[in-house]
Amino acid sequence: MNISKLNSILNDVEKPTRYTGGELNMRVKDLNMPDGTPRFRFALCFPDVYEIGMSHLGQRIVYNILNEREDTYCERVYAPWFDMEQALRDNDLPIYTLETKTPVGEFDIVGFSLLYEMCYTNILTVLDLAGIPLRAADRSESDPLIIAGGPCVCNPEPIADIMDVLVFGDGEEVMDELMDAYSEWKKSGTSKKELLRRLSRVSGLYVPSFYKAEYDENGNFSSLNGIEPDAPEKVERRIVKNLDAAKYTGKLVVPYMSIVHDRVALEVFRGCTRGCRFCQAGFIYRPIREREVETVIKQADDSLDCTGYDEISVFSLSSGDYSHIHELVPIILERYEKDRVSVSLPSLRIDSFLKDDLEKIQKVRKTGLTFAPEAGTQRLRDVINKGVSEEDLLRSVHDAFVAGWHGVKLYFMIGLPTETDEDVLGIAELARKVSREFYSMPKELRGKGLRCTVSASTLVPKPFTPFQWEPQISVDEVLRRQALLRGALKGIRGVEFSCHFSETSRLEAAFARGDRRLSEVLISAYKNGARLDSWDEHFKKEAWENAFAENGLTVEQFANRKIGLDEPLAWGHMDAVVSMDYLKREHERACAALITHDCRKGCNGCFGARSAQICGKKEGTK
Amino acid sequence: MRLAVRFTKGAPVRFVSHLDVQRLFQRAFRRAKLPLAYSQGFNPHPLVSFATALSVGMISMGEYLDVTLTEYMPPESFIDAVSTVLPKGIEIVEAFDMGESRKSLTSAMRSASYMAEVKFEKSVDADAVKSALNELLSGEIVVMKKTKGGIKPTDIRPMVISVDVCEVEGQRAEIKLKGVLSAEGGLNPDMFLKELYNKLGVQASADITRLEIEMDRTAL
Numbered sequence: 058m059n060i061s062k063l064n065s066i067l068n069d070v071e072k073p074t075r076y077t078g079g080e081l082n083m084r085v086k087d088l089n090m091p092d093g094t095p096r097f098r099f100a101l102c103f104p105d106v107y108e109i110g111m112s113h114l115g116q117r118i119v120y121n122i123l124n125e126r127e128d129t130y131c132e133r134v135y136a137p138w139f140d141m142e143q144a145l146r147d148n149d150l151p152i153y154t155l156e157t158k159t160p161v162g163e164f165d166i167v168g169f170s171l172l173y174e175m176c177y178t179n180i181l182t183v184l185d186l187a188g189i190p191l192r193a194a195d196r197s198e199s200d201p202l203i204i205a206g207g208p209c210v211c212n213p214e215p216i217a218d219i220m221d222v223l224v225f226g227d228g229e230e231v232m233d234e235l236m237d238a239y240s241e242w243k244k245s246g247t248s249k250k251e252l253l254r255r256l257s258r259v260s261g262l263y264v265p266s267f268y269k270a271e272y273d274e275n276g277n278f279s280s281l282n283g284i285e286p287d288a289p290e291k292v293e294r295r296i297v298k299n300l301d302a303a304k305y306t307g308k309l310v311v312p313y314m315s316i317v318h319d320r321v322a323l324e325v326f327r328g329c330t331r332g333c334r335f336c337q338a339g340f341i342y343r344p345i346r347e348r349e350v351e352t353v354i355k356q357a358d359d360s361l362d363c364t365g366y367d368e369i370s371v372f373s374l375s376s377g378d379y380s381h382i383h384e385l386v387p388i389i390l391e392r393y394e395k396d397r398v399s400v401s402l403p404s405l406r407i408d409s410f411l412k413d414d415l416e417k418i419q420k421v422r423k424t425g426l427t428f429a430p431e432a433g434t435q436r437l438r439d440v441i442n443k444g445v446s447e448e449d450l451l452r453s454v455h456d457a458f459v460a461g462w463h464g465v466k467l468y469f470m471i472g473l474p475t476e477t478d479e480d481v482l483g484i485a486e487l488a489r490k491v492s493r494e495f496y497s498m499p500k501e502l503r504g505k506g507l508r509c510t511v512s513a514s515t516l517v518p519k520p521f522t523p524f525q526w527e528p529q530i531s532v533d534e535v536l537r538r539q540a541l542l543r544g545a546l547k548g549i550r551g552v553e554f555s556c557h558f559s560e561t562s563r564l565e566a567a568f569a570r571g572d573r574r575l576s577e578v579l580i581s582a583y584k585n586g587a588r589l590d591s592w593d594e595h596f597k598k599e600a601w602e603n604a605f606a607e608n609g610l611t612v613e614q615f616a617n618r619k620i621g622l623d624e625p626l627a628w629g630h631m632d633a634v635v636s637m638d639y640l641k642r643e644h645e646r647a648c649a650a651l652i653t654h655d656c657r658k659g660c661n662g663c664f665g666a667r668s669a670q671i672c673g674k675k676e677g678t679k
Numbered sequence: 680m681r682l683a684v685r686f687t688k689g690a691p692v693r694f695v696s697h698l699d700v701q702r703l704f705q706r707a708f709r710r711a712k713l714p715l716a717y718s719q720g721f722n723p724h725p726l727v728s729f730a731t732a733l734s735v736g737m738i739s740m741g742e743y744l745d746v747t748l749t750e751y752m753p754p755e756s757f758i759d760a761v762s763t764v765l766p767k768g769i770e771i772v773e774a775f776d777m778g779e780s781r782k783s784l785t786s787a788m789r790s791a792s793y794m795a796e797v798k799f800e801k802s803v804d805a806d807a808v809k810s811a812l813n814e815l816l817s818g819e820i821v822v823m824k825k826t827k828g829g830i831k832p833t834d835i836r837p838m839v840i841s842v843d844v845c846e847v848e849g850q851r852a853e854i855k856l857k858g859v860l861s862a863e864g865g866l867n868p869d870m871f872l873k874e875l876y877n878k879l880g881v882q883a884s885a886d887i888t889r890l891e892i893e894m895d896r897t898a899l
Contacts, residue, residue, distance in 0.1 A: 065884065067694050067736070068736045073735065074695055074696070079767060081764075311706060311766075313692070313695045313696075313699045313702075313703060314695075314696070362710065363710070364710070365705070365706030365707060365708070365710040365764075366706065366709075397723065
């Protein structure tokens with residue numbers, strides 16, 4: 058790497074420390090092991106800008122696990138912002154890793170984290186700037202192995218032609234198995250095809266090129282068939298059984314610039330028992346696995362010691378559901394009070410919310426409060442299985458107001474299955490009651506003025522949820538329902554409306570449930586200039602419209618199509634462990650507005666015949 | 680107690696902004712478990728202040744900050760404690776007890792010296808550089824400077840204390856520069872050098888290192 062050329066670029070780009078590395082606790086390793094054998098070089102890429110990628114806990118865990126291996130050196134790379142991409146191209150410099158400034162094309166393995174569909178073009182930016190062919194089929198024996206993991210692997214088909222291997226499930230165990238298999242293969246001196254064969258035999262790894270997709274006469278996906286003798290019929294999601302004993306982040310890399318989540322994140326559990334029917338995370342991280350309080354405290358101590366951070370965030374899908382939350386929070390608060398460490402508890406559910414907790418959080422720092430009723434009427438909340446009642450919400454906001462808060466955010470979704478205008482107007486009704494709750498309190502008891510923000514996003518039906526067969530509502534319908542809601546919210550004291558239906562919601566829906574043909578759409582969109590698509594202000598609508606048209610496809614055929622319960626699904630070969638029968642049953646119950654109780658109250662049998670094996674429970678038992 | 684600290688900002692951290700350097704030290708002090716004193720108020724922060732900022736991209740052999748501690752700590756112990764927890768590129772070279780002084784380090788700054796490694800777009804002659812320099816220094820050096828009231832023409836000549844052309848070889852030159860640096864402001868070496876390039880009629884860019892900030896320690 059030409060460092061002086063790089064320095065002159067860095068003088069001119071925005072936020073240069075996105076690209077400099079050298080942070081405290083960055084892993085520094087020799088390229089060779091003590092015996093002289095070269096280490097495997099792994100470029101771990103979060104395909105978005107540094108401040109977002111560095112905030113991602115999963116990537117920090119994988120970075121640590123890979124670097125704990127003697128035979129591997131894992132380095133980081135992020136997607137460049139527009140100015141840096143241009144500067145690299147203008148100066149004929151390749152994209153490089155932060156640790157050793159090595160061009161990404163020289164690595165053995167390049168691994169991407171796939172957290173949201175709208176980061177897909179950034180993968181292409183990185184591959185392209187590394188001089189690596191975009192399509193797996195075009196890559197040679199000397200190109201790095203291109204792999205990806207993360208929640209989007211639930212439906213890997215839209216990137217099937219780009220990736221060599223996909224990693225399905227928790228990285229804690231499977232990453233080691235992947236590297237072991239890679240190491241064995243390296244010793245064998247055989248072809249890349251043989252590497253793929255070996256990897257396809259590791260549980261949780263998927264090699265898309267070993268399968269061929271078929272489409273019916275209507276242009277819909279019909280089947281995916283193995284074309285390699287050994288290609289497994291199903292790819293099972295890997296699950297770390299004992300999260301408490303699993304490796305964590307090790308020494309956290311401390312960024313120079315401020316990043317989105319600039320604090321110590323303590324993952325107290327993985328999974329969620331609630332079963333909200335729109336929530337993919339609620340299904341694909343099952344079963345719930347908790348860490349012990351002592352383990353969490355130890356991780357907090359270690360992380361604070363090695364970083365100097367002054368903030369801790371208790372991290373999970375629903376922190377209030379942690380069975381030891383009332384034990385943990387006071388311990389953390391007391392333990393670090395003298396060090397002035399503040400604690401934040403995001404993802405608290407309304408019904409698990411306690412006044413005492415509120416007062417404790419307030420003692421340290423008063424951050425905003427967010428509630429997510431998700432739907433405006435009880436009927437629709439039952440459809441989505443959001444077990445929250447109006448009384449729960451009003452009691453919680455009342456408690457918050459009494460405790461001195463005067464800013465609350467209410468999150469809703471529109472476009473939920475079976476939603477009527479009455480449900481949309483119900484959102485405004487709920488907001489009105491919140492406003493009334495505030496202003497009916499004596500002035501001396503409440504804060505100055507209510508700031509209640511109602512925000513409404515649009516449902517993106519996701520694979521492995523009971524709504525996976527449902528269409529996203531059309532753009533016109535989204536706009537009509539938003540206008541309806543905006544009108545109904547007008548004049549409610551202290552309430553403001555924030556909604557944005559971005560084009561990206563549509564694309565997200567198409568890519569969430571899309572098939573293999575979208576790989577070419579993606580490549581076309583990239584060539585048409587689509588970049589960093591989740592940054593609304595830089596979204597290039599025409600690039601995407603043209604990309605679909607160039608490939609003879611439409612967004613609507615993926616985003617807005619209702620799929621029959623018995624039709625083949627493009628992601629049907631992925632086995633998220635939660636059974637399809639269970640999802641169908643949940644779909645039926647949703648249509649009938651029947652709630653399904655939290656599985657802590659008794660097993661609902663979501664893993665079907667495998668329930669006993671996966672979480673040691675039997676349907677109907679606690 | 681209040682400790683004054685002189686530290687370097689090397690190549691690995693040259694692109695870290697001033698704001699991020701401030702946070703970097705706050706975190707380092709926390710890692711070192713120093714008895715930090717905090718400000719009063721709604722959002723208390725450790726009492727750490729910097730004498731001056733350094734431009735992003737510049738390297739420095741000696742920047743200054745002061746930190747207030749709730750109990751006495753020998754400066755050597757302070758250096759030992761903090762040195763082990765600093766990222767690569769930042770090094771503490773000196774720490775001294777500020778005693779009862781309540782004055783800011785900024786108020787004691789007088790001047791600063793810089794070494795510029797200049798890279799010209801084409802070969803230049805040492806004599807040409809020197810005569811361009813002499814010509815430049817013989818009168819006013821008016822540049823357009825951003826001030827509170829907008830962009831205004833300003834004469835920066837009074838800010839220049841001395842300039843030495845140490846070496847010129849082909850497209851490269853080493854120029855040592857000393858300029859005023861005080862609470863009221865100071866010489867921007869990059870701006871001065873641009874005027875020199877203009878006078879010379881050759882495009883160039885420079886890698887600048889701040890060698891030293893001269894402090895009047897009796898003024899503390």
